[in-house]
Amino acid sequence: MALIIVGLGNPGKEYEKTRHNAGRSAVELVAKDEGFDAFVFNKTSNALVSKGSIGKENAALVLPETMMNLSGKAVSTFIKSPKAAKNLLVIHDDLDLPLGTIKMVFARGSGGHKGVESIMRALKTDAFARIRIGISGVGKKNQAKKVQGEEKVIKQVIGKWKPAEEAVVKKVLKKVAEAMRLFASEGIESATQFANTR
Numbered sequence: 001m002a003l004i005i006v007g008l009g010n011p012g013k014e015y016e017k018t019r020h021n022a023g024r025s026a027v028e029l030v031a032k033d034e035g036f037d038a039f040v041f042n043k044t045s046n047a048l049v050s051k052g053s054i055g056k057e058n059a060a061l062v063l064p065e066t067m068m069n070l071s072g073k074a075v076s077t078f079i080k081s082p083k084a085a086k087n088l089l090v091i092h093d094d095l096d097l098p099l100g101t102i103k104m105v106f107a108r109g110s111g112g113h114k115g116v117e118s119i120m121r122a123l124k125t126d127a128f129a130r131i132r133i134g135i136s137g138v139g140k141k142n143q144a145k146k147v148q149g150e151e152k153v154i155k156q157v158i159g160k161w162k163p164a165e166e167a168v169v170k171k172v173l174k175k176v177a178e179a180m181r182l183f184a185s186e187g188i189e190s191a192t193q194f195a196n197t198r
Contacts, residue, residue: 002051002059002060002087003183004060004079004087005059006027006061006064006090007023007027007062008024008116009063011066011067018158019158019159020157022091022093023093024091026133026180027061027091031050031061033177034053045062045064045077046066047063047066049062054185055184071115072120072122076122079123085125086127088123089128090116090128092113092116092131092132093132093157094113094133094135096132096134098137098143099135099137099169099172100168100171101142101172101198102195103132103196104179104183104191104196106130106188107127108126109126131180133172133173135156135157178194
């Protein structure tokens, strides 16, 4: 069974280069670097899909074209059972991590991320790998600066990267891409070790 790598984000021009689309951006980078086919719209899954291989592993890269909180619909057309979820890797933004940080997790709660919640509900399992990409400001002791209040949270999440952040974002997306390669070629342990080392 091929690996299914999903980049979460919102479709449409206005969401490009927003923090919420960090996962989508990372998957687009891998598609480019690994010479995957062009993304093609798949009607059944309502997602853009690109096929290719990472190392020796066949993979499908999936960018749901639904809004973020309906991502599970797209993913469930590729992953038909909780058992098949071991071939799934979901990449998404995370407000609980500061910019410049990524974390790979397996079988963890959604942390309130609506896209991840939607996938867990659709697949009836949380037993799949995820790479969380930090999108918050850096506070004390390199912790994420907490954003309070719903309006401020929304503004932070769907805001575009500031010019000053772009170099860090580039570096982070490269690291995410490398973690995806390790996940494909060596498995989750190597990928997690790499992703979670600062």
